[in-house]
Amino acid sequence: MARATLKQVAAEAGVSHQTVSAVLNNHPNVKASTREHVMAVMERMNYQPNHAARALRSSRSNHIGYVLYGPATAAFADPYMSIVMSSVIDTIRLHGYEVVPYFLSSDKDPELRSFRALFDQGRLDGAILMASNFPDKVLEQLHGWDYPMVAMDRFMPELPFPAVWARHREGFQDAVKHLARQRRTNIAFVGGQPLSPACTHDSAAERFEGYKLGLQQAGLPYQEELVVHADWTFDGGRNAFQQLLQSGHPVDAVMAANDRMAVGVIREALEAGRSIPDDLAVVGFDDFEFSRYIQPELTTVHFPVEQMAVKATELLMGLIDKKAVLKKFAVPVHLVVRQSG
Structure with missing residues (x-):
C-alpha cells in the first residue's frame, strides 16, 4: 500500500x-x-x-547528538547515566528531533575531528554533552567550534560555554544542616572518586564541597579520618563503611555521594549491628526510584534529572534557532527526608 x-x-x-x-x-x-x-x-x-524532505527544505538534519565521554560499557552500567539519557531522548523527541548517541573515548585530535565531521557534513544540528567527566581542554576546544552545543551536569564558571547543571553543593549543605539539627556531631562522608583527573568542577567535587561547607556552617569540625572516597557502586559503599568502622572513630551519620553507595553503607551498617536511624543516620544523593524500596527508606537529595534535560534541550533549541537565550542555568535540588536519617 x-x-x-x-x-x-x-x-x-x-x-x-x-x-x-x-x-x-x-x-x-x-x-x-x-x-x-x-x-x-x-x-x-x-x-x-517525510523527515528527509523536511530536513532538505529547512537545511537541517533534524538530529541532535547526545555525547558522552568514556567507554560505552561504563555509561550503560551506571543507572544515573541511563536515566539522564532516557530523559534527554524523550525531551528532544518532543521537539521533533531524533537523538544520535555518540561516545568520545579520548581527547585526541582524530576522535574530535570525527565528531566535528558530523556537524561539518550537516548530519547534526546541535549536541547535548553529558559533560560531568569531560576533560576541561575538550570543552574548551568544542566551545571554539561555534556550533550549537550545551554542556549538561557541569559547573564551569571560567568557561563561557552554554551549560545546565544541578546545585550539588547546596544539596549537601542542606543535608548537613538536617543532620546537625538531629544533634549528629560525627558526620562521615563517602565520596565518589573524581570522574576525571582532567576535569574540574565536576559533581564529585561539588558534593564534597557541599559537605565541608555544611559542617562549617553548622559549627562542626571537618575530620579527615571520617572521609572515604569510593567508586560510586553498592560494593564501594560497603567497603567504605568497613573502613570507617576499622578506623575506630565514632560515627553517628554517613553522607554518601550517590544512592548506590548509600545503600551499600546501610547494608554493611545493619550487618555490623548498627541501628538505622537510631544510632546511625544515612543520607544519599540522586533519589533514584529504588531509594523508596529499601528498608529503611533512604533519605536523599533529589536530583531533578528530567528538569535538567528539559532546560538543556530548551537552551539548545534557542541556540539552533538563533534566539536570545539564557546561556547558563542552575537547577535546584532538595532534600527528601525518609526513614534512614
Whole structure:
C-alpha cells in the first residue's frame, strides 16, 4: 500500500495542506480542536512525515547528538547515566528531533575531528554533552567550534560555554544542616572518586564541597579520618563503611555521594549491628526510584534529572534557532527526608 501523502491527509481532514504542515511543525496558531482532528486523521491513515524532505527544505538534519565521554560499557552500567539519557531522548523527541548517541573515548585530535565531521557534513544540528567527566581542554576546544552545543551536569564558571547543571553543593549543605539539627556531631562522608583527573568542577567535587561547607556552617569540625572516597557502586559503599568502622572513630551519620553507595553503607551498617536511624543516620544523593524500596527508606537529595534535560534541550533549541537565550542555568535540588536519617 502506498504511503499517504500530506495532501491526502489534508483532503481527508477537510483542511488545507498548510494547516496539516502547521500541525506537524507544532505551530502555536493552530486551534486545539483542529490539531486533534488532523492528528486523528494522520493516525487513521498511518501518515508518516517525510523527515528527509523536511530536513532538505529547512537545511537541517533534524538530529541532535547526545555525547558522552568514556567507554560505552561504563555509561550503560551506571543507572544515573541511563536515566539522564532516557530523559534527554524523550525531551528532544518532543521537539521533533531524533537523538544520535555518540561516545568520545579520548581527547585526541582524530576522535574530535570525527565528531566535528558530523556537524561539518550537516548530519547534526546541535549536541547535548553529558559533560560531568569531560576533560576541561575538550570543552574548551568544542566551545571554539561555534556550533550549537550545551554542556549538561557541569559547573564551569571560567568557561563561557552554554551549560545546565544541578546545585550539588547546596544539596549537601542542606543535608548537613538536617543532620546537625538531629544533634549528629560525627558526620562521615563517602565520596565518589573524581570522574576525571582532567576535569574540574565536576559533581564529585561539588558534593564534597557541599559537605565541608555544611559542617562549617553548622559549627562542626571537618575530620579527615571520617572521609572515604569510593567508586560510586553498592560494593564501594560497603567497603567504605568497613573502613570507617576499622578506623575506630565514632560515627553517628554517613553522607554518601550517590544512592548506590548509600545503600551499600546501610547494608554493611545493619550487618555490623548498627541501628538505622537510631544510632546511625544515612543520607544519599540522586533519589533514584529504588531509594523508596529499601528498608529503611533512604533519605536523599533529589536530583531533578528530567528538569535538567528539559532546560538543556530548551537552551539548545534557542541556540539552533538563533534566539536570545539564557546561556547558563542552575537547577535546584532538595532534600527528601525518609526513614534512614
